[in-house]
Amino acid sequence: MKTVFMVAEKPSLAQSISKILSRGSCTSRKGFNGACSIHEYSGGFSGQNVRFKMTSVCGHVMTLDFIGKYNNWDKVDPAELFSKAPTEKKEANPKLNMVKFLQAEARGCDYVVLWLDCDKEGENICFEVLEAIMPVLNKSYANEKTIFRAKFSSITDTDICNAMNRLGEPNRNEALSVDARQELDLRIGCAFTRFQTKYFQGKYGNLDSSLISFGPCQTPTLGFCVERHDKIQSFKPEPYWIIQAKVSKGKDLALTLDWDRVRVFDREVGQMFLNIVKTAREAKVESVIKKEKAKQRPLALNTVEMLRVASSALGMGPQHTMQVAERLYTQGYISYPRTETTHYPENFDLKAALRQQANNPFWSESVKALLSEGINRPRKGNDAGDHPPITPMRSATESELGSDGWRLYEYITRHFIATVSYDCKYLQTSIAFSISSENFTCTGKTLLSAGFTEVMPWQSIAKEESLPSCERGEVFVLDEVKLLEKQTNPPDYLTEAELISLMEKHGIGTDASIPVHINNICQRNYVTVESGRRLKPTNLGIVLVHGYYKIDAELVLPTIRSAVEKQLNLIAQGKANFKQVLQFTLDIFKRKFHYFVDSIAGLDELMEVSFSPIAATGKPLSRCGKCHRFMKYIQAKPSRLHCSHCDETYSLPQNGAIKLYKELRCPLDEFELVLWSSGSRGKSYPLCPYCYSNPPFRDMKKGMGCNECTHPTCQHSLNNLGIGQCVECEHGVMTFDTTSGPKWKMACNKCNVVVHFFENAHKVRVSSDCCESCEASLVIVDFNKAKSPLPGDETQHTGCVFCDPVFQDLVELKHAAMKHPMHRGGQGRRQGRGRGRGRRPGGRGGLKKPKDKMAALAAYFV
DNA sequence: GCAAGGTC
Numbered sequence: 001m002k003t004v005f006m007v008a009e010k011p012s013l014a015q016s017i018s019k020i021l022s023r024g025s026c027t028s029r030k031g032f033n034g035a036c037s038i039h040e041y042s043g044g045f046s047g048q049n050v051r052f053k054m055t056s057v058c059g060h061v062m063t064l065d066f067i068g069k070y071n072n073w074d075k076v077d078p079a080e081l082f083s084k085a086p087t088e089k090k091e092a093n094p095k096l097n098m099v100k101f102l103q104a105e106a107r108g109c110d111y112v113v114l115w116l117d118c119d120k121e122g123e124n125i126c127f128e129v130l131e132a133i134m135p136v137l138n139k140s141y142a143n144e145k146t147i148f149r150a151k152f153s154s155i156t157d158t159d160i161c162n163a164m165n166r167l168g169e170p171n172r173n174e175a176l177s178v179d180a181r182q183e184l185d186l187r188i189g190c191a192f193t194r195f196q197t198k199y200f201q202g203k204y205g206n207l208d209s210s211l212i213s214f215g216p217c218q219t220p221t222l223g224f225c226v227e228r229h230d231k232i233q234s235f236k237p238e239p240y241w242i243i244q245a246k247v248s249k250g251k252d253l254a255l256t257l258d259w260d261r262v263r264v265f266d267r268e269v270g271q272m273f274l275n276i277v278k279t280a281r282e283a284k285v286e287s288v289i290k291k292e293k294a295k296q297r298p299l300a301l302n303t304v305e306m307l308r309v310a311s312s313a314l315g316m317g318p319q320h321t322m323q324v325a326e327r328l329y330t331q332g333y334i335s336y337p338r339t340e341t342t343h344y345p346e347n348f349d350l351k352a353a354l355r356q357q358a359n360n361p362f363w364s365e366s367v368k369a370l371l372s373e374g375i376n377r378p379r380k381g382n383d384a385g386d387h388p389p390i391t392p393m394r395s396a397t398e399s400e401l402g403s404d405g406w407r408l409y410e411y412i413t414r415h416f417i418a419t420v421s422y423d424c425k426y427l428q429t430s431i432a433f434s435i436s437s438e439n440f441t442c443t444g445k446t447l448l449s450a451g452f453t454e455v456m457p458w459q460s461i462a463k464e465e466s467l468p469s470c471e472r473g474e475v476f477v478l479d480e481v482k483l484l485e486k487q488t489n490p491p492d493y494l495t496e497a498e499l500i501s502l503m504e505k506h507g508i509g510t511d512a513s514i515p516v517h518i519n520n521i522c523q524r525n526y527v528t529v530e531s532g533r534r535l536k537p538t539n540l541g542i543v544l545v546h547g548y549y550k551i552d553a554e555l556v557l558p559t560i561r562s563a564v565e566k567q568l569n570l571i572a573q574g575k576a577n578f579k580q581v582l583q584f585t586l587d588i589f590k591r592k593f594h595y596f597v598d599s600i601a602g603l604d605e606l607m608e609v610s611f612s613p614i615a616a617t618g619k620p621l622s623r624c625g626k627c628h629r630f631m632k633y634i635q636a637k638p639s640r641l642h643c644s645h646c647d648e649t650y651s652l653p654q655n656g657a658i659k660l661y662k663e664l665r666c667p668l669d670e671f672e673l674v675l676w677s678s679g680s681r682g683k684s685y686p687l688c689p690y691c692y693s694n695p696p697f698r699d700m701k702k703g704m705g706c707n708e709c710t711h712p713t714c715q716h717s718l719n720n721l722g723i724g725q726c727v728e729c730e731h732g733v734m735t736f737d738t739t740s741g742p743k744w745k746m747a748c749n750k751c752n753v754v755v756h757f758f759e760n761a762h763k764v765r766v767s768s769d770c771c772e773s774c775e776a777s778l779v780i781v782d783f784n785k786a787k788s789p790l791p792g793d794e795t796q797h798t799g800c801v802f803c804d805p806v807f808q809d810l811v812e813l814k815h816a817a818m819k820h821p822m823h824r825g826g827q828g829r830r831q832g833r834g835r836g837r838g839r840r841p842g843g844r845g846g847l848k849k850p851k852d853k854m855a856a857l858a859a860y861f862v
Numbered sequence: 863g864c865a866a867g868g869t870c
Contacts, residue, residue: 010869035870059868066864073863081864092868121868182866189865197864215865326870338869513867 004045005109005137006054006150007102007129009117011036012336013155014056017115020160021052031055033101045111055105060121061098061128062089064182066190073194079597081191082590087183099132106133110141113148114170115163118385120572124178126170145169153385156345177572180582184564188589189215192555192596199600202640202649204607205617207540208525210638216561217509218520219548223556224502225527225535226545228494235490241270242484245440247283247433247476253468255476257283257433257440263486273438274483280436285474287432293445295424295459297452299342299381300389301415303511304504306337306408309415311533312497313458314407318515324404325390333401334412335391338512342381345388350375350420356395362410363417366455375420391416414455421452424459429467435478442467493534506558507565539610547603551596615644622660624648625671625690633658641674641689650689652676653703661686667714668696675739676705683747683754684739686716707735707749718749721766724776724802727813728753736766736779746801757801757811760787771800781810 008014014037018026022041030037038055045052070076070085091099106112114129116122126149137146148167152159192214200212240263248254264270299305310321325337344350354375358367370376381389392413398406425448433440444467453460494502499518503509509517518535521527526541537545548556567585570576618632624643631643631650639658641650652658653676661673666688677684687705695701697710706716714720718735723746726732732750744764747754758764763782770777780798788795789810797804801811 057868058870061868063867064865071864078864093870096870117868125868178867185865185867187865191864193864211863213864217866330870510867512869516866 001042001049001051002045002110003051003053003108004111004113005106005133006052006113006115008054008056008115009122009125010058011056013115013117014039014054016155017160018052018054020155020157021054021164026052026054031101031105033097035096036101038105050111053105053109054115055102057098057102057116057125057129058093058096060092060125061102061132063092064088064179064186065090066186073198076194078191078195078198079590079593081187081194082586082593085187087186102129102132103136107136108138109133110138111146111148112137113150113164113167115150115152118151118153120174120178123171123174127172127175130170154341154345154383155387156347158347159345171572173574174572176578177568180571180578180585181564181568183582184585184589185216187586188593189213191589191593195593195597196600196603199604200607202642203604203614204611205614205634205642206636207607207611208637211524212540212544213520213524214555215517215520216564217513217517218524219556220506220508220558220560221499221503221517222521222526222537222541223545223548223558224499225494225521225537226542228491229537229542232490232493237487237489238265239267239485239487240265241267242486243270243274243277243438244480244482244484245277245283245433245435245478246480248479249470249474249476253476254479255431255442255467257442260439260441267485270483274481276436277438277481281478283433283435283440283476283478285431285470285472285476286434286439287430287472288470289430289432291428291430292448293426293428295426295451295453295461297376297379297421297423298415298418298456299379300344300419301391301412302339302342302384302389303337304340304500304514305342306390306412307515308497308500309411310408311500312495314404314411315533316404316408317496317518317529317533318500319519320404321408322515324408328401328405328409328412332393333396333405333409335389335393336387337390339387339389340382340384340511341386341389343383343389344378344381344419348388350378353391353393353416354420357392357413357417360395360397360413363414363455366421367417370417370421376422378419389419417455418452421455422449424451424453424461425449426461429469431467431470433476435481493530493536496529496533496535499535502558507562508558543603543606543610547606550602550606551599552592555592555596614642614649618642621658622672622674622689623665625666625669628670631689651693652689653687653692653705656682664716666691668711673706673716683745683752684737685735685747685749705749707747722749722777723766723779724771724774724800726751726753727755736764755801755812757807758783759810762795767798769798771803774800774802776800776802779807781807 008017018039022043026039026041028037028039035058036056038053040051040053042049042051064087066085067088114126116125130147147169149170150163150167152163196214197212200207201210242263243259245257246254247257307318307321310316311318325334328334329337354367354371358364358371390412392409396409401409427446427448429444429446431442444465445461446466447461450460496518500514503514522529525538527535527537530536545556554560564585567581571578571581614634618634620630621633621641622631623629624631624646627643627645629643629645631641634640634642638654639652641652656676656678659675661675664673665671666673669688669690671688671690673686673688675684675686685705685707691709692705693702695704699710700708707718709717710719711717712719718733721736721738722733723736724734726734726748729748729751732748734746734755735749736746741764742760743756744758744761745754745756758781761781762784765780767778767780778798779801780796782796783790785795790797791806797806799807801807
């Protein structure tokens, strides 16, 4: 029997599509990558009986990157990223092993049906899948068509079955347009990001960002926030005047009226009108207009609207909201949360979904009423063809969902109920008054039927808004007339909800990526989230955007993306050639890039105003090995050392304290060592500022301190202070911390393990001799006579911290997962003899210190 | 270390 291999874009869709096509009769199993499942069933396919095998990917299989050597920021000129640097496709998520998984499952299959999402990205993934599985398919029918594409616009029985009956083929042009987009975003984004990061890195002391990123989505997103900031800054408040009139009739009826002229911007004009109004003593009702109005029930919920409400009403950021929503989805409480669609599928069982909510005390009354009196037809929304709108899938309680989970679920559920409820109806009453020759109005709303506002009380019409009934010709007493001086107010910072709307309107990002872009500009220190989830740009964000405006406004305008997308659409429609569009667009941006580089002084001028030059910041700490002058330590992140004489900046480990280390120098370059420590309870080690960025030996990497230095003789190096293999991790060495007394300790130079020993010892040293059984370095400990815990009257002892019985109680080796040879395999402490024996020095067992130092020297200095 | 787009 032949096999048809079918692939969807995500595990949940593979499941629902195979369930529909097999009419619920498929068998399922988990794939070896742990993320995807395989659903199998038998059925008919182009007139034959076949076995269907359906699985999925998890989004894109591949991602685009530069080939390895072009990812070295120090050696590659960013300008090369526009054309010279070759790109390659890499597996998007190596942990999922997607290519291997697809090949394993597709091996020997005869036909392929691609069920990826019906958008350009999905079309692109079709070809990623084909690329992976083509070599393993059964190729014995050379003349037969074997690759098919299913086109569906919703996940409903009819639509899926129709798609199966009318299979087409994957669209190469649409896929190519995505390839072009990927390459453009990569080349342009990385070139600008690397250039401006490197240009400003180390230039300003208080510039608190080590990565100054640029991107066709994130930069315009930042632009929106700064645009609002500029409006606020340039706002000049203007005084204006209004006339407020208070009228009454009898004891219980008093109204405050609005002036039909609203306001005037000239005090004297206002005064003149006030004088006119003041000549009257009464206000006459000229007309009473009553209109029945409706507040429409909401459209079915899509992702962007959910994000807006979550931000503005629940105070939850988009990234967090999506995390919570995904959890609700995987636990089965809500439907798939990433959708653009605001229209329920025709066969969606609204009543069944509603019935599940009938017993929830928070809304059971409204739900029961709707079920017994009949639900309302939902408004016609937009069907984007992706997924149904977001709805609750089963009943839930607050205790099972947790705080934010429940709040989001509650909103989604109330929104769902509202979409099948009736519109809110109210009567709008406008009473027009004349006072002397001036006209005033008073408007009010009276609720007729609450409709959906019953479940969305925050939308309801307040009782205070209603007006008393009165008729034309009635006369009210004029109690009070005042001229009030007011001021126009500046707008406030952009709310996250407003930003989401702007992004949606300009096509910046997608429902899935909007939260990512907003998160990016927060993490890069371009904006901060203020109260009410308003986004306030930082100095850095403001300066960057103003700089782009100054140099090339297109870099920050929201049109940058749509202009490129227009070009990409030409590829998708087959009207333009992939290579030509890519070449053309890259050429434009390459020129923009070179112009930007040439004009960077314009941005730098703005930087200078907001940030202080690095030479003016920081305090002198340690001496430079080149000029022997003091270098300045800049504490602000990223903390670093700067030598103003040599104009060099040296990076330091982050998240810890830096001190001068006894004015000791590195024997290799004469830089004064500094001591890094992670706090009093953590570990500390010295490092050479130069070696830290420029590893001195072949077996060292950037970012290593003296505790990882393989210098054969230096007193601070691993070679002299290393004791033995880490008790926890694979490759670490426990290294003696010479600064730790009197609470002496050794710490792993790779992981976070710290072992305390010999508390209150007078002196602790690492000997050059090794333990005979485990090859760890011996330690020489001196105690004061009065305090010595050593047996007899001894004050000094030399031994192995792991094996020596004298040290047993003086070393806090209480780690359960002891890896040390002496503590493995249930052996007693002293029975390990022989285990370490015979191991080659320098091998995995011999952790440090080859016994022949000359041999070691020869190895290092070849 | 960088983009934006899928999704887990």
